[in-house]
Amino acid sequence: MNILQIASLLIVLAGAFGAINYLYLRLPPAIGILVVALLASFGVMGLDLLIPSLGMADIVRATVLEIEFSDALLEGMLGLLLFAGALHVKLGDLRREWLPVVLMATLGIALSTVIVGYAFSWFTGMPLLIALVFGSLISPTDPVAVLGVLRAADLPKSLETKIAGESLFNDGVGYVVFLVLVGLAFPHGDDHGSGLAGAAQLFFQEAIGGAVLGIVLGWLTFRVMRRIDDYALEVLITLGLAFGGYELAVWLHVSAPIMAVCAGLLIGDVGTKYGMSETTRQHVDGFWKLIDEILNAVLFLMIGVEVFAVAFSFDALTAGVAAIFIALLGRFAAVAVPIAVLRPFRDFSAGVTPIMTWGGLKGGISVALALSLPDGDWKPLILTATYVVVIFSIIVQGLTIAPLAARLGRTPKVPS
DSSP states (O other): OOHHHHHHHHHHHHHHHHHHIIIIIOOOHHHHHHHHHHHHHHHHHHHHHHOGGGOHHHHHHHHHHHHOHHHHIIIIIHHHHHHHHHHTSOHHHHHHTHHHHHHHHHHHHHHHHHHHHHHHHHHHOOOHHHHHHHHHHHSSOOHHHHHHHHTTSOOOHHHHHHHHHHHHHHHHHHHHHHHHHHHHHOTTSSSOOOHHHHHHHHHHHHHHHHHHHHHHHHHHHHHHHHTOOOHHHHHHHHHHHHHHHHHHHHHHTSOHHHHHHHHHHHIIIIIHHHSOOHHHHHHHHHHHHHHHHHHHHHHHHHHHHGGGGSOOOHHHHHHHHHHHHHHHHHHHHHHHHHHHHHTTTSOOOTTHHHHHHHTOOOOHHHHHHHHTSOOOTTHHHHHHHHHHHHHHIIIIIHHHHHHHHHHHHTSOOOOO
16 A cells, blocks of 8 residues: 555544544544544454454554554654644743653653663563663653643643643653663664763754754744745645654754654744734644644554554563553652652642643553564563553543543642
8 A cells, every 4th residue: 555545544544433433432532533443453353253264354454564653653743743732832831830841851751761661671571771661662641642631621720731841842852762772772773872972962962952953943934924924824834844844853863853842832832922913823723723633533543453563462461451550650750759859849739740640641652662663572562561551541541531630630729
């Protein structure tokens, strides 16, 4: 199948599964599409067991593997999703919460990576360095899922900004940490650097370089848009920034996710305030909300059908169930420690620790990173564990976090 046929198939299935969810399941759109995709996948597998001569599972599996989920997300969809999410986070709100956001997206990711890595290594016997790679890919929260949850919960603005800001930035930071650890664990793989010096250089090159590139491109785009009053052209320019900036970041070997977030934040705040007319603001906002919803639906569909790439051995599934609790422990540390450090100096909204722990949903980037690992003895186990954690996170945590957040987040303000 060529790329147009694959894209057409994904859009058709996303629309069909979305309609089934809307008419019968009535779940939140993205989660509903994921559930329907999972049910359809398991249905195909079950039919194959009943009638082996059909060979449908093998046909679907071949099609799924042809999609190249990792490349599609990391080199295409992720930039648009992060840019769209960042557009709706205001710099003024983020400035007031910058310290918790930075600590959770840096110290939090580091703590979660170490805790998950050590615990997973102890449970499975996996070499520690490879287990740390697993810790790095499962630690970032998914901004697509998290930002969707925020729309359904009536949270204090400070808490909403912490959750949104952290989910956007820890995605980029987690990706950089993953690249560093892959370079250490698989030194003969891609050019991720070698040794601790190379790892440190890579981290700063990716993280700082991505932020600088995003700010520079966002500022240049803003200066151009100030001189234009044509909403169709300005929408096209923002699309060019998201697409072109992401690919430029990949070519320059700096963090493309961080670039997309920084550019989106600048355009979403400074650009909309000083560089767009009211008509342009409405069209840009509507366009990127629609892009966000469509890509969100396709992404969750792809997560659902990736079940065909997972190894269903007893040991792998056992490790996956254990990884759920290990990932939650890592997430708790990633939230609780920065809050404990800052608590003497500032107040926090009620329920911030349990809300942000349970609301740290995992998503497509974790699956994509697991699929991108070099082939080896431990890759099937890592992929299965990652998939189990992501499915649990999206379905169980995703369906319960809104009522939990609404209940805890509206209680009287007390120290967390």
